[in-house]
Amino acid sequence: MQTIFTRGPSLNNRLSLALVMSIALIIVDHKFDGFSTTRGYLNSLMSPLQYVANLPGEMLNWSAERVTSQQQLIAENEYLNNQLLLANEQLQRFQLLKNENDQLRALLAAPLRQEMRKTVAELMAVDNNPFSHQIVINKGNSDDVYVSQSVLDDKGVVGQVIEVGSTTSRVLLITDVTHAIPVRSQRNSIRFIVTGSGTLDEVYLEHVAHSVDIKVGDILVTSGLGNVFPEGYPVAQVTSVVRDESRPFASISAQPLAKLDRLKHLMLLWPEAEAETTEGSDDSTAITVRRDND
Known part of the structure; x- marks a missing residue:
């Protein structure tokens, strides 16, 4: 009985043929730049895949920047609120001091309030x-x-x-x-x-x-x-x-x-x-x- 498909070259022969063809293609590409156009097409084809592969990293960087910016804004807002509260407390006393200065007269030599x-x-x-x-x-x-x-x-x-x-x-x-x-x-x-x-x-x-x-x-x-x-x-x-x-x-x-x-x-x-x-203190x-x- 004869088989339907004839047997092809052995695996060793196939490997040798692939190596010879690969070396020949490398030499042709290096000496004659014969595949520059093909490489350009392949790079264009692979560019979307590269963007997709970089997308998770870009998303993580963007999220980290947003969280850092929000934390900075919260800290700055709290700092400014505390500064405003301290300033308004002092402002409340200015009108009193003005009225007292008009009424002190003979008490001007008295020591100022601490x-x-x-x-x-x-x-x-x-x-x-x-x-x-x-x-x-x-x-x-x-x-x-x-x-x-x-x-x-x-x-x-x-x-x-x-x-x-x-x-x-x-x-x-x-x-x-x-x-x-x-x-x-x-x-x-x-x-x-x-x-x-x-x-x-x-x-x-x-x-x-x-x-x-x-x-x-x-x-x-x-x-x-x-x-x-x-x-x-x-x-x-x-x-x-x-x-x-x-x-x-x-x-x-x-x-x-x-x-x-x-x-x-x-x-x-x-x-x-x-x-x-307090020297060197920035706590407001x-x-x-x-x-x-x-």
Whole structure:
């Protein structure tokens, strides 16, 4: 019986033939540049595959750059917010200093008030009790926070610390019904007591006689009485004055200047503290000081 297919050359012969042809093609290409056109076509054909092969690496590099840029923007934004808060706190004191300079006269020789220690804190939680206006901040005993310490934002007084933990503290807002703060009118220095109303956008002035000179638009600042809040920080602006002679006192309401419904960054103050600069420090969230030991 004869097979249908005849047997071809052996494997060794095939290998030898392939090597001879390969060497011949290499010599022809090297000496006569006979395959330059063919190589150009092959390179054009392989270019899309090379782009596809490089695509995963390019995507990883792009993603890494985006993540790095976002982290840098977040860090820069936090730094700028802290700088703005510190600058606004100082700006709040400029008007007070101007008014005091006009009234000092004979007291010009008295020593200037010492600079305060200031630290920036962040809001951590808001009390969910609708009848209590309290918040929690991320500073505590480890940051030298103490009970009755003043808390501000970039617009005015927020409240005071009522509880201190190791790393957190609880703050009572000025709008809480249990809170009261002594103030004075920036226009004529008449003193009042501001109490919370239970709503974040309103406070009351208690026991104000009908004859007292107070007008809508007057700015109320801390008076410094009670040794809780330093003097001169904005508290509220008068929004309503109702003098009903059938009542023993005028009905006066004001709007807090602090943005109590959108708090994020807050300022803690240490009054009567001596500031000291920290060499080589770039931390803008706190100003390190040495407190008086007298």
